[in-house]
Amino acid sequence: MVSALVALRSGGPALGLFWVVAAPAGSAATAVYYRRRGRRIGVEVPAAPYAIIAAALVSGAFLTGGLGGALGAATVSALGPPLCISAGYLLFARLGHSWGLAVVATVLGALTVAIGIARVPADQATWILALVYGAVFVGTGLSFRASSTGRP
Amino acid sequence: VSHPVRDLSDTVHQRVRLGVLSVLAEARRADFVYLRDALEVTDGNLSKHLQVLEAAGYIAIEKTFEDRRPRTWISATKAGRAAFVAEVSALRALLDRVNPEGPR
Numbered sequence A: 001m002v003s004a005l006v007a008l009r010s011g012g013p014a015l016g017l018f019w020v021v022a023a024p025a026g027s028a029a030t031a032v033y034y035r036r037r038g039r040r041i042g043v044e045v046p047a048a049p050y051a052i053i054a055a056a057l058v059s060g061a062f063l064t065g066g067l068g069g070a071l072g073a074a075t076v077s078a079l080g081p082p083l084c085i086s087a088g089y090l091l092f093a094r095l096g097h098s099w100g101l102a103v104v105a106t107v108l109g110a111l112t113v114a115i116g117i118a119r120v121p122a123d124q125a126t127w128i129l130a131l132v133y134g135a136v137f138v139g140t141g142l143s144f145r146a147s148s149t150g151r152p
Numbered sequence B: 001v002s003h004p005v006r007d008l009s010d011t012v013h014q015r016v017r018l019g020v021l022s023v024l025a026e027a028r029r030a031d032f033v034y035l036r037d038a039l040e041v042t043d044g045n046l047s048k049h050l051q052v053l054e055a056a057g058y059i060a061i062e063k064t065f066e067d068r069r070p071r072t073w074i075s076a077t078k079a080g081r082a083a084f085v086a087e088v089s090a091l092r093a094l095l096d097r098v099n100p101e102g103p104r
Helices: A002-010 A010-042 A048-071 A074-095 A099-117 A122-149 B015-026 B032-038 B043-055 B078-098
Strands: B030-031 B059-066 B067-077
Touching: A002 A010, A002 A122, A002 B030, A010 A048, A048 A074, A074 A122, A074 B078, A099 A122, B015 B030, B015 B032, B015 B043, B015 B059, B015 B078, B030 B059, B032 B043, B032 B067, B043 B059, B067 B078
Parallel strands: none
Antiparallel strands: B030 B067, B059 B067
16 A cells, blocks of 8 residues: 555656565565464465465566566556466465455456556556555455454 | 275275375474364374374374473375375275266
8 A cells, every 4th residue: 555655656666666675575574474373373384385476476566567667568567567466366365275365366357457448547557556456455464364363 | 897995095084084184285284283173073083093194104293392382283294195195086086986977
């Protein structure tokens, strides 16, 4: 959600710089959270498949964002990264047998495609998608946390 | 004529032992309490089946102390994972034989 503010105030290139810091930090924080959770509930899952998907997701997002910028294709810059993220989360959902996350990722992917079809200007699409993805993932994370602990 | 049921393993096929290996097939390791609750068995029952799997070389049991409390972690060995995969293949072959047209 912070990235939506960055996109709105400073545009796509600043958003790329923001994610250079935020993506590894977010991935590391998520890994630590799941490792602690695994120890608490008594089942630890292998981290490698999740790390591979996270690396592919982040690389794909940077690649499509950068490629779009280099080729002057603003739509690719705006829609490529969110599509990579939704595809990555679909793989996370498959790995974790989570229908809920699969639905969330599919809906976000469909929304991204719809924004592309509707030809929303790239600068607007960037911050709209950043806001929607951020809000949906925060909501989904809190919902999953509440359902796994019995409290939010 | 060979019947697919011959490929089922007596060691793996028992409900609790199959449950333990199926949980461990997806996990790096699980603790005793998690397995007991997930499989809805008693401590004694689970211990008995873990001993069978350990004797077969299918699981490794690690006893630790965390916050001064004993905790038992169980993980599948390479042989255990292979035995589980073989059991699932045998079950699939059996299902294909009794219901070759697939689910109705």
